[in-house]
Structures are given as structure tokens and as C-alpha cells.
Amino acid sequence: MKNDSLKSYYDDVIVRYFIYATLTWGVIAFIVGLWAALQLAFWKFNFDLEWLTFGRMRPLHTNAAIFAFGGNAIFAGIYHSTQRLCKTRMYSDFLSKIHFWGWQAIIVGAAITLPLGLSQSKEYAELEWPLDIGIALIWVIFAYNFFATLLRRKEKHIYVAIWFYIATIITVAVLHIVNSIEIPVSLFKSYPVYAGIQDAMVQWWYGHNAVAFFLTTPFLGLMYYYIPKAANRPVYSYRLSIVHFWALIFIYIWAGPHHLLNTSLPDWAQNLGMIFSVMLWAPSWGGMINGLLTLRGSWHLLRTEPVIKFLVTAVTFYGMSTFEGPLLSIKSVSALGHYTDWIIAHVHGGTLGWNGFLTFGMIYYLIPKLFDTKLYSKKLATVHFWVGLFGILTYYLSMWAAGITQGLMWQAIDASGKLVYPEFIDTVTRIVPLYMVRALGGSLYIVGALIMVYNLFKTIKGSAHGAIKVPVAAPFEHRETGEKETIHRKLEGMAVTFSVLSFIAIAVGSAIEIIPTLSMHEYIRTEAEIRPYSPLELAGRDIYIREGCYTCHSQMIRKLPFDVLRFGKASTIEESMYDRPFQWGSKRTGPDLSRVGKRYPHLWHFRHMLNPRDVIEGSIMPNYPWLYTKNTEFHSLRRKLSVMSQLGVPYHEKEVAEADRLAEMEAMVIANELKEQGARGEHLEQKEIVALIAYLQALGQLKK
Amino acid sequence: MKKEALSLFGHGDLILFSFLLFFVTFIGVLIWAFRKNQVKFYNQMASMHLEKVKEPNHHE
Numbered sequence: 001m002k003n004d005s006l007k008s009y010y011d012d013v014i015v016r017y018f019i020y021a022t023l024t025w026g027v028i029a030f031i032v033g034l035w036a037a038l039q040l041a042f043w044k045f046n047f048d049l050e051w052l053t054f055g056r057m058r059p060l061h062t063n064a065a066i067f068a069f070g071g072n073a074i075f076a077g078i079y080h081s082t083q084r085l086c087k088t089r090m091y092s093d094f095l096s097k098i099h100f101w102g103w104q105a106i107i108v109g110a111a112i113t114l115p116l117g118l119s120q121s122k123e124y125a126e127l128e129w130p131l132d133i134g135i136a137l138i139w140v141i142f143a144y145n146f147f148a149t150l151l152r153r154k155e156k157h158i159y160v161a162i163w164f165y166i167a168t169i170i171t172v173a174v175l176h177i178v179n180s181i182e183i184p185v186s187l188f189k190s191y192p193v194y195a196g197i198q199d200a201m202v203q204w205w206y207g208h209n210a211v212a213f214f215l216t217t218p219f220l221g222l223m224y225y226y227i228p229k230a231a232n233r234p235v236y237s238y239r240l241s242i243v244h245f246w247a248l249i250f251i252y253i254w255a256g257p258h259h260l261l262n263t264s265l266p267d268w269a270q271n272l273g274m275i276f277s278v279m280l281w282a283p284s285w286g287g288m289i290n291g292l293l294t295l296r297g298s299w300h301l302l303r304t305e306p307v308i309k310f311l312v313t314a315v316t317f318y319g320m321s322t323f324e325g326p327l328l329s330i331k332s333v334s335a336l337g338h339y340t341d342w343i344i345a346h347v348h349g350g351t352l353g354w355n356g357f358l359t360f361g362m363i364y365y366l367i368p369k370l371f372d373t374k375l376y377s378k379k380l381a382t383v384h385f386w387v388g389l390f391g392i393l394t395y396y397l398s399m400w401a402a403g404i405t406q407g408l409m410w411q412a413i414d415a416s417g418k419l420v421y422p423e424f425i426d427t428v429t430r431i432v433p434l435y436m437v438r439a440l441g442g443s444l445y446i447v448g449a450l451i452m453v454y455n456l457f458k459t460i461k462g463s464a465h466g467a468i469k470v471p472v473a474a475p476f477e478h479r480e481t482g483e484k485e486t487i488h489r490k491l492e493g494m495a496v497t498f499s500v501l502s503f504i505a506i507a508v509g510s511a512i513e514i515i516p517t518l519s520m521h522e523y524i525r526t527e528a529e530i531r532p533y534s535p536l537e538l539a540g541r542d543i544y545i546r547e548g549c550y551t552c553h554s555q556m557i558r559k560l561p562f563d564v565l566r567f568g569k570a571s572t573i574e575e576s577m578y579d580r581p582f583q584w585g586s587k588r589t590g591p592d593l594s595r596v597g598k599r600y601p602h603l604w605h606f607r608h609m610l611n612p613r614d615v616i617e618g619s620i621m622p623n624y625p626w627l628y629t630k631n632t633e634f635h636s637l638r639r640k641l642s643v644m645s646q647l648g649v650p651y652h653e654k655e656v657a658e659a660d661r662l663a664e665m666e667a668m669v670i671a672n673e674l675k676e677q678g679a680r681g682e683h684l685e686q687k688e689i690v691a692l693i694a695y696l697q698a699l700g701q702l703k704k
Numbered sequence: 705m706k707k708e709a710l711s712l713f714g715h716g717d718l719i720l721f722s723f724l725l726f727f728v729t730f731i732g733v734l735i736w737a738f739r740k741n742q743v744k745f746y747n748q749m750a751s752m753h754l755e756k757v758k759e760p761n762h763h764e
Contacts, residue, residue: 085753159752225753234751242737243730250729254722268718275719279726505729512722 006093009469010083012370014096016467018076019363019370021104023453025068026359030449033061034442040589041435043620051115053622055548059126060114065351066124066214068107073359074218075103075142078165080366081225082146085162086153087475095145102138106131117546118188122203122581124210125179129190132180139176143169150495154475158495160241164221166495167249167502171213174506178514179206183643186636189542191643194518196576197265200584201517205256205510212252215350219358220248223291223315226362230307236293240286247283249502251276253509258329259586261338262558264573266520269513270331276509277329284322291315306381310361313389317353321346335560336411339588341431342403345396352392352445360384360452367456372468376458384448384455391444398437406431411562419565424591429618526577530702532649533578533695535637535663536670540695542640543632543688544583547624554585555594555699568595568700575702578649590621595700602670603677605693627689628681632667634660663691670694 036057039045046052083090090096109131113119119126127135146169150162179202182190194202228235235241257265257273292315295301301308324346328337337343368375375381409427412420421427533541544550557563559570571594576582600608604615609627612619637659645651655662664685670693671685684690 081753155752157749157752159749161753228751229753232754234747234754236750238746238750239737243733246733247730250726272719272722275723276726508725509722512718516718 007089008472009089010080010472011090011093011096012080012467012470014090014093014100015076015080015366016370017100018072018079019366021100022069022072022076022359022363023456025064025072025107026356027446027449027453029061029064029069030442030446032057032064034439034446036061037435037439037442039622040620041432041439043622046622048623048625050117050547050624050626053547053624055551055622056115056117056119058551059119059123059548060111062124063110063114063126064107066210067110069359070215070351070355071103073355073362074168074214074222075099076366077222077226077362078146078218081161081222082149082165084473085155085159085225086149087155087473088149088153089472091145091148091152095141099138099142099145102134102141106134106138109134113188117548119546119548120182120190120192120581121545121548121550121583122179122192122199123207123586125176125203125206128188129180129182129184130187132176132182136173136177136180139169139173143173147495147499154472156475158498159225160235160238160245161221161225163245163498163502164217164224166499167245167506168213168218168221170499170503171209171217171249171253171506174503174510175206175209175213178510179203183647185640185643189636189640191580191640191647193647194582195521195578195580195647196582197520197573198518199580199582200260200263200576201257201265201269201514203582204259205253205514208256208259209253211350212255215355216252217249219318219355220244220287222358222362223287223311223318226358226365227291227311227315228294230305230311230361230365231295231298231301233294233296233298236290236296240290244283244287244290246505248280248287250505250509251280251283253506254513255280255329257513258334260584261329261331261334262560262563263556263584264559264571264576269517272513274329274331278326281322281326284325285319288315288319288322291318306375306378306385307361307365309382309385310357310364313385314354314356314358314361317349317357317392321350321354324349335558336407337403338558339554339586340403340407340410341399341434342407343587345399345403348392348399349396352388352395356392356445357388360388360449363456364452367459370467371460371463372465373459373463376455376462380451380455384451387444387451388448391441391446391448394441394444395438396441398434398441402431402434402438405434410566413562413565417565419562422566424566425616425618428589428620432620520573521577524574524577526574527650529574529704530577531704532644532651533698533702534666535641535655535659536632536666536691536694537698538640538644538695539632539634539637539663540688540691540693540698543627543692544695545581549593550583550585552587552589552621554588554592556584557592557594563592567592575700578644578702580644580647580649593696593699597697597699597701601677602674602693602697603679605696606674606679606689609689609692624689627692628687630688631686632663632688632691634663637663666694667691 036054039054046054079090079096110127113128114126118128120128182192184190192199224235224241254276255273257269258277261270261274292312295312302312327333328346364375364381406427409421414420557567557571564570608615609624611623612621638656641651641656641659645656667685667690670690674684
């Protein structure tokens with residue numbers, strides 16, 4: 001009996017939970033981002049604490065922003081709109097709760113492990129294997145609950161928003177699982193089964209499509225629900241939305257290689273990525289136009305309704321980002337923009353403008369509805385809007401200017417064929433003032449968000465009856481035609497067919513790009529040309545990964561004259577074929593390191609890592625004092641080498657069996673050289689800094 | 705065998721093939737979406753979210 005009556009109401013408790021989580025994690029994610037940004041403007045901002053350095057904060061920021069803020073926001077919207085579009089309560093309240101608490105537990109896990117340096121160093125997939133398994137489990141529970149709700153829906157037809165949710169759920173599962181195939185070494189350390197170029201390809205297929213299927217498709221679903229709802233208008237063109245949907249998901253999945261333009265990735269893959277990225281412009285704008293034109297006849301709302309202000313601006317930012325994205329995917333533009341802050345500008349236009357503002361608009365719409373009241377203050381919401389918008393523009397313009405300035409400086413070659421700015425640091429100090437401006441922009445955005453939290457708090461406090469229960473509405477069909485409950489099998493069939501078709505649409509592109517890449521090692525001569533890392537170098541490499549050096553350093557010299565002039569011969573596929581995970585990087589706040597080996601004596605690195613400003617005036621690289629006190633984990637090396645050799649790295653059996661002893665011997669040699677050169681310190685050979693130096697000196701030196 | 709096949713597969717052909725695949729899908733979707741006699745259905749779908757719900761009256 002009790003259950004029956006429950007079923008006649010929507011489950012909005014879960015919606016409110018997800019909204020509160022969105023707000024909480026949102027503010028945290030933004031503050032962590034600001035903190036990371038401040039470290040680039042003022043290097044001292046990490047207080048020499050390892051947990052707070054840029055390399056560990058940056059993954060925390062991106063994961064929190066995408067999965068904690070973005071994730072909870074889309075779940076709130078999906079749970080709210082799906083029930084209303086299906087005219088039924090969620091299939092299981094229990095599963096909804098597991099989804100909610102499970103997801104928050106994963107976020108807490110991330111917030112603990114990432115500052116500790118437990119990271120796979122694959123962007124937006126940094127979490128180690130136990131958390132990866134957790135994510136997969138919770139996602140499956142969410143999917144089960146969602147599809148079961150869909151199958152018992154009372155509405156015959158599936159509204160376009162739900163198609164976008166379906167594509168999201170299926171594709172994120174595929175992306176996460178394929179990209180996370182790794183072999184554990186210990187409880188919090190694993191090596192991916194992919195190496196070098198294969199890892200790069202899979203990772204950016206994942207990375208790009210995390211943007212596509214975590215930050216785009218679900219938000220488009222929300223757009224198709226909340227914009228018409230808030231404006232009380234029908235969707236501008238339902239036909240366009242069909243074309244939008246299929247074209248978008250079909251094309252998006254191919255675009256990953258645009259993150260690897262001009263690298264050693266074979267041309268066919270680069271060109272595919274470029275062509276499909278440029279094509280992506282069309283469906284993206286189709287969707288934007290459809291969203292905006294839905295407001296035709298209601299434009300006056302833009303002046304009076306903060307909700308509409310946020311939603312419309314969000315869609316406008318979507319249009320801007322999806323114009324800029326294809327532009328940046330053109331090889332020659334990428335040559336300028338890649339590795340610079342232009343990309344950071346681009347990303348934040350998308351996240352702060354599109355995802356952030358859409359979320360804010362949705363929440364401003366939802367909270368008064370869920371509490372059957374009016375927003376406490378429209379004025380404050382409007383203030384939030386303007387402060388936030390000004391923050392985004394400040395952020396965007398400063399990073400855009402920083403990126404293009406630095407990109408042009410890297411490219412500048414004089415008449416005699418020499419680099420105009422041969423000292424990398426000169427291209428850094430030039431843009432540091434812009435890092436300060438960026439931090440200001442971020443601060444404004446946070447102020448706006450805090451105003452919202454206050455406004456919502458007051459709204460909830462002031463509601464006359466608290467949270468309300470909304471009865472499930474009668475389905476459309478029944479009222480139109482008077483039909484009874486229709487043939488269920490057929491409905492189920494539709495949802496399943498639809499899901500299968502979506503899966504095929506994303507699987508085709510994935511397969512065509514990834515399968516040839518995965519068989520590439522069969523045609524190259526890695527073993528003949530390159531030696532694997534020695535045990536000590538491997539230990540150093542894992543320190544490099546732990547510290548998140550990839551967040552500031554690339555290890556990929558592109559096939560571009562100015563890259564080659566600055567850093568040496570273009571990187572080859574073979575050179576990173578033993579790299580698990582690959583460390584090609586995506587941002588050069590510091591110089592490329594793929595050929596840094598043997599460029600400087602050990603002592604240079606020894607001093608540089610302790611305080612970079614000791615050797616390079618004006619450097620913004622953090623100090624790494626803890627590397628001088630912590631001991632290298634020699635004992636885990638046997639296990640590490642054995643996993644590597646299982647994965648096909650050609651280590652001798654003897655090497656694996658004696659890995660720790662070999663590493664200690666190597667360390668002794670380097671420590672002695674350091675002492676000869678004048679370094680001081682007790683038991684240097686045991687310290688992590690020595691392992692890291694061994695690794696840095698091996699970079700670009702592995703050719704047989 | 706698989707090795708040879710894969711080494712041949714690639715380069716320009718792959719791009720052309722992918723593009724054609726997209727093109728065919730796209731045209732298919734267009735034709736499907738713009739079928740005639742669907743106007744009423746589309747109008748109905750376009751305002752699906754707008755149906756009036758009963759006024760909420762029960763409090764938690």
C-alpha cells in the first residue's frame with residue numbers, strides 16, 4: 001500500500017540531494033582551480049607542501065569540476081526531467097540512493113588520493129584502479145535504474161532530452177572501461193595495458209569524448225528540457241533536434257586525435273581527427289540555434305528572468321566554444337595554440353560558460369519549483385549573472401592573450417633561422433601578469449557562485465511548506481486519445497533499439513580509429529632501436545607521474561620547425577613505446593622534456609628541483625624539497641618490472657629478479673657523481689631525487 | 705593475414721571510407737526526420753515537456 005502511494009509521486013528527494021552536492025562540490029572545485037591558478041601567478045602559493053603543489057592540485061581541480069560539479073549537476077537534471085518525461089517515479093529509490101552516495105564516496109576518494117599523488121597521470125582519468133572499479137560499478141547502477149525507469153515509462157514516446165541521456169550513459173561506460181584497462185602493481189599503483197602512442201590515442205579518444213559525452217550530450221539534454229520549460233515554449237524544431245542528435249554523436253567520437261596534431265601520431269589518424277572536428281561545427285551550431293530559437297517570441301524574458309539569462313548565455317557560450325574547437329583542430333592553428341593557454345581559455349569558455357551557466361540556470365529554476373516558492377531575490381541572481389559573466393570574460397580574454405602571445409613567441413624565427421626567444425623562461429615571464437588577471441576572473445566567478453548559494457539558502461529557508469511532493473502526471477497519449485496502457489513490449493523494444501543504434505554510432509568511429517592504432521606496434525622496430533627504462537629510471541618515472549609533472553611539461557616534440565629548433569629532433573613513435581602511461585602531455589607551462597637527458601649535469605637538476613629559481617631566474621616551477629628527504633621505494637621495483645614484462649617490455653628475467661639491487665647500484669653511481677660535483681646530503685643514493693634525476697637524464701637517451 | 709590487412713587499411717582510403725559512412729548516415733537521418741505526414745507527431749513531441757501537471761498539494 002505504502003509503496004503504491006509512493007509510486008504516484010516523483011522522487012524529488014534525490015534531485016535535491018544532487019543539487020546540494022552540485023553546489024558544494026562546485027564551490028570546492030572552483031576554489032581548488034583558483035588555488036592552482038594562483039600558483040602560476042605566485043609560485044609560493046603551494047607553501048612548499050607536496051599535497052598542494054600544482055601538479056597534484058590541477059588533476060584535483062579538473063576531476064572535481066568535471067565529475068563532482070558537472071556530474072552531480074547532470075544527475076540532478078536527469079533524475080528530475082526523466083521522471084517527468086516518462087511520467088513515472090524512478091524505478092528504484094534504493095538504487096538512486098546508492099548512486100548518490102556511491103558517487104560522493106568516489107569524489108571523496110579522489111579528493112584524498114589525488115593530493116597524495118596516487119595518480120595514473122592520464123588526464124581526467126587520473127584516479128587509480130580501485131576508484132576506477134568503483135566508478136564503473138556506480139555507473140552501471142545508475143544505468144540500470146535509468147533504463148528500468150525508461151522501460152516502465154507511461155509515456156509512449158521518448159523525448160529528445162532522453163536520447164541525449166541514453167547516449168551519455170552508454171558512451172561514458174564504454175569510454176571509461178576501455179581507457180581504464182590497467183594492471184595493478186599494488187593497491188594504489190597500476191600500469192595501463194596500452195603504451196606510448198596507443199595509450200595516447202586511447203587516452204585522447206577518452207579525453208575528448210569525456211568532453212563530448214560528459215560535458216556536452218547530457219547538458220544538451222538538459223538544454224532541450226529546461227530552456228523550453230523555463231520559457232514555456234515548444235522546442236523550435238523537433239526535426240532539427242533529431243538531425244542534431246545523430247550527427248553530433250556520430251561525429252564527436254572521431255574527434256579525439258585533434259589533441260595530437262603534429263605529433264608522431266600517423267597522418268591518417270591526425271587527418272581523420274581534423275576533418276571530423278571541423279565537421280562537428282555544423283551539428284553543434286544546429287543545436288545551438290535550436291536552443292536559442294526556442295525562445296522566439298519570448299525574448300523579453302531575457303530581460304526579466306535570471307533563469308533565462310543564464311540558460312541563453314550558456315547556449316551562446318556553447319556556440320562560441322564549438323566554433324573555437326573546430327578552429328583549433330585545424331593543424332596550422334593547432335601548431336600555434338596547442339600546449340598554450342589558448343587551450344585553457346577554450347576549455348573555460350566551455351566549462352564556466354556552457355556547463356556552469358546552464359547548471360546555474362537549471363538550479364535557479366529547480367529550487368523554487370521543488371519548494372513551491374519564489375526565488376528569494378531575482379536581483380541577487382542578476383548580480384550573480386553579471387559578476388559571473390564578467391569573471392568568465394576576464395578569464396577567457398586573459399588566457400587567450402597569454403596563449404597567443406606565448407605561442408607566437410615560441411614560433412618566432414629570425415632571418416638567420418634562429419629562434420628569437422631561445423630562452424623558454426622569457427616566454428613564461430612575459431605572461432605571468434596575465435596569470436594574475438586570470439586569477440581575478442576566477443575569483444569573480446566564485447563570488448558569483450557564493451551569491452547563488454546564499455540566494456538559494458534564503459529561498460529554501462523562506463519557503464512556506466518546505467520541500468513538496470509532486471504527483472506523477474498523466475501521460476500525454478492517454479489524454480489525447482483515451483488509449484489504455486499500451487503494449488509494453490513495443491515500448492521496451494523502442495528504447496532498446498534506440499540504445500543499440502546509439503551504441504553503433506559511437507562504436508564505428510571508435511573502432512576505425514583505435515584498432516589500427518592498437519596494432520601499430522607490429523610494424524615498428526621498438527626492440528631493435530630502443531632500450532627499456534632501467535629499474536632506477538622506472539622508479540624515477542613513477543615519481544614524475546606522482547608529482548604530475550605532465551601538467552606543466554610535454555614529452556612530445558612536434559614535427560614543426562620551431563619545435564625542433566627549440567627542443568631537438570621530432571619525437572618518434574618508437575621512443576615512447578615503453579611508456580606506460582605515455583607522458584606526451586598537453587600543456588607547456590615549462591619546456592618540453594623529451595630530450596632533456598644529458599643536457600645538464602646531475603648537479604643542475606639537483607639544484608633546480610630544490611629551488612628552480614636557483615638556476616633559472618623568474619622560474620614559476622614549484623620547489624620539490626620532499627624529494628630530498630623521502631626514500632625511493634626500491635622494494636616495489638621487482639613487482640613493477642614483472643608487470644612491465646608481462647605487458648611485453650623486454651626485460652631479462654634476471655633484471656626483474658634483481659630489480660631493487662640493480663636500482664640501488666645505479667643510485668649509488670649517481671649519488672657519487674653528485675657528491676663529486678659538490679652536492680651535499682646524507683644517504684643521497686636512497687633519496688627520491690636521485691631516482692628522478694636518473695629518469696630525467698634518460699629522456700631522449702634510450703636509443704640503442 | 706590480419707597484419708597485412710591492417711597495414712593496407714589506412715591512409716586516404718580510411719578517411720574517405722569514414723566520410724562516406726558519415727554521409728550515408730547523415731542523409732539517412734535527414735530523410736527519416738523529414739518524412740512527410742509526421743508534422744502532427746513532431747508538434748506533439750516539441751511540446752511534450754509543456755503538459756500541465758497537477759498542482760502539487762502534498763507536503764513531505
